[in-house]
Amino acid sequence: MLMTNFLQKRKSVRNFKNNVVPKDKLENIKLLMEEIGESESDIKFSFYENGSIVAKGLDGKAGYDGVMINAPHYIALEIKEDNAINALKCGYYLEKLNTKIVDLDVDTCWITVDQVDRDTRKNIFGEDGENINFLIAIGYGAKKKLFDPEVTSPRLKVEEIVFKDKIGIPVSIEELENYGIFDIFSSVRYAPSHKNLQPWRFVLEGHKIYAYMVKTDEDSRSFVDMGVVLFYVEEMMKSINIQNKWNISLKDDGKYYYIGSYNI
Numbered sequence: 001m002l003m004t005n006f007l008q009k010r011k012s013v014r015n016f017k018n019n020v021v022p023k024d025k026l027e028n029i030k031l032l033m034e035e036i037g038e039s040e041s042d043i044k045f046s047f048y049e050n051g052s053i054v055a056k057g058l059d060g061k062a063g064y065d066g067v068m069i070n071a072p073h074y075i076a077l078e079i080k081e082d083n084a085i086n087a088l089k090c091g092y093y094l095e096k097l098n099t100k101i102v103d104l105d106v107d108t109c110w111i112t113v114d115q116v117d118r119d120t121r122k123n124i125f126g127e128d129g130e131n132i133n134f135l136i137a138i139g140y141g142a143k144k145k146l147f148d149p150e151v152t153s154p155r156l157k158v159e160e161i162v163f164k165d166k167i168g169i170p171v172s173i174e175e176l177e178n179y180g181i182f183d184i185f186s187s188v189r190y191a192p193s194h195k196n197l198q199p200w201r202f203v204l205e206g207h208k209i210y211a212y213m214v215k216t217d218e219d220s221r222s223f224v225d226m227g228v229v230l231f232y233v234e235e236m237m238k239s240i241n242i243q244n245k246w247n248i249s250l251k252d253d254g255k256y257y258y259i260g261s262y263n264i
C-alpha cells in the first residue's frame with residue numbers, strides 16, 4: 001500500500017482478541033526483526049511470544065490510562081545507551097518494523113515502559129531489560145462493541161506543523177504542491193506519537209526541509225516520536241522518487257530542538 005494511504009488509515013489498537021498470530025506470520029515477523037536489527041548496531045529487538053507473562057508483569061505499570069494493553073505477543077526494542085540519538089533510532093526502526101507488521105494484517109500498539117522500575121523490567125525482559133523503554137503489542141483487534149467509546153486522536157493541521165523559512169511563518173499550500181510534497185505533509189500528521197503530542201515541526205527553505213521538535217517535559221519520548229516521523233518522511237518521499245536520508249545534527253534551539261535536514 002502507498003505509504004500516504006497507509007498512514008491516513010493506521011490507528012493504534014488497544015483491545016486485542018486472545019487469538020495468537022499464526023506461526024507462519026510470526027516467523028515472518030521474526031525475519032523482519034532480524035533484517036532491520038542487522039542494519040543498526042545500537043538497537044536490538046526481542047520477541048515475547050507468550051504475551052501473558054509481559055502483560056501480567058506490567059499490569060498497573062504501563063498501558064493506556066493505567067490499564068495494561070493485553071496482547072498475545074509483544075516486541076521490545078532495546079537501546080544500548082539511553083541518549084537522544086538512540087531515541088531517534090528507536091522511533092525510526094520500531095516504526096519501520098511496525099509498518100511491515102501492519103502490512104501483514106496484524107494490529108499493533110506502541111507501549112511506553114520507560115517509567116516502569118528497573119527490577120520489574122529485568123524480571124520480565126531479562127538482564128538487559130532496563131534498556132527497554134518501548135514495546136509494541138501485536139495481535140488481532142477485537143471487534144468494537146456497540147457502546148465502546150470511539151478513541152479518536154485529533155491531529156494538528158498542515159499549517160500548524162509546516163512553515164516557510166522560520167517556525168511561525170506560514171507556508172502556502174501552493175508552494176508545498178509545487179514541490180509535490182503537500183500530500184506527504186498532510187499524511188505525516190497521522191504518524192503515531194506518545195500521548196498524541198505530535199511534537200514535530202518542519203521548515204521549508206529552498207530545496208531543504210528542516211525538522212524541529214517542540215520541547216516539553218517529555219523530551220526523551222518526543223525524540224522517539226521524531227524518529228517515527230523521520231522514517232515516514234523518508235518512506236513517503238520515495239513515492240515522488242526522492243530517495244534521500246535525513247542529515248541528523250541535534251542542536252538546542254530555544255523552544256525547540258533542531259533535529260536535521262532533508263534535501264528535496
Ligand SMILES: Cc1cc2nc3c(=O)[nH]c(=O)nc-3n(C[C@H](O)[C@H](O)[C@H](O)COP(=O)(O)O)c2cc1C
Pocket residue numbers: 010011012013014062063064069109110111112113134153190191192193194195196221224225228
Ligand atoms: C513513542 C510512542 C509511545 C506510545 N506509548 C503509548 C502507550 O504507552 N500506551 C498507549 O496506549 N499508546 C501509546 N502510543 C500510541 C499513541 O498514544 C497514539 O499513536 C496516538 O495517540 C495517536 O493515535 P493513533 O495511533 O490511534 O492514531 C505511543 C506512541 C508512540 C509513538
